[in-house]
Amino acid sequence: MVLNSDEKQRYFRQLILAQFGEEAQLRLKKAKVFIVGAGGLGGPVSFYLAAAGVGHIIICDRDVVELSNLNRQILHGTSDINCSKADSAKNTLTELNPGITIETHKVTIDDKNISDYATGVDIIIDCLDNVPTRLMINKFAVNANIPIMHAGIDSWTAQLTLIKPGLTPCLQCLFNTYEEAEGPKPVIGAMAGVTGTVQALETLKYLSGVGETLENKLAYFDSLNMEWAKIPIFKNEDCMVCK
């Protein structure tokens, strides 16, 4: 596999990065990723992965675009209201980069259909907004030995980590005692933008083999005080999923 002349132009500014180059770009071109959720996090994640040239992007979302999504969900515009998020995502991302494969599905992921979409991918990107679905995906990924790039937002704070089955804690280890509040979750769009963009960057680093990843570390962002922390995390020895 080589880069064609369009790709050399499109990705020129990242190809000239000292730590990147053609080898890293080819790794992105060969990569297949599964983004779960086309909402606040899935928007910037899919946008920057498509822009960077990740070769095959799979997105699942059954929802339609609502007016209240538009404070943060940058894949969709006002004219997309009441249209499928999967279709809107495909249109936006194809317009951005027609040279990659963007596969969208109007489905809600559950424990019965996840293997249809996630089998054989290089990484699952957790752009969800609820813990039960995260734990379902975690169980599949640990059994199938697929890494998860996790991010989550709680109002003005966010967390990110890279799950590598067998080598790091899993999401069940992290969310063992988590209690979720009911109802719509408060969020300002730029917070989803910052978090999703870092999630995209960490995914690109992992796929291209450039830099340090967030294995066994939780990046924690407190936006009200503009503070980032990197906290060591450990397996729960009693974890029922990754023990």
Ligand SMILES: [Zn+2]
């Ligand atoms: Zn675990």
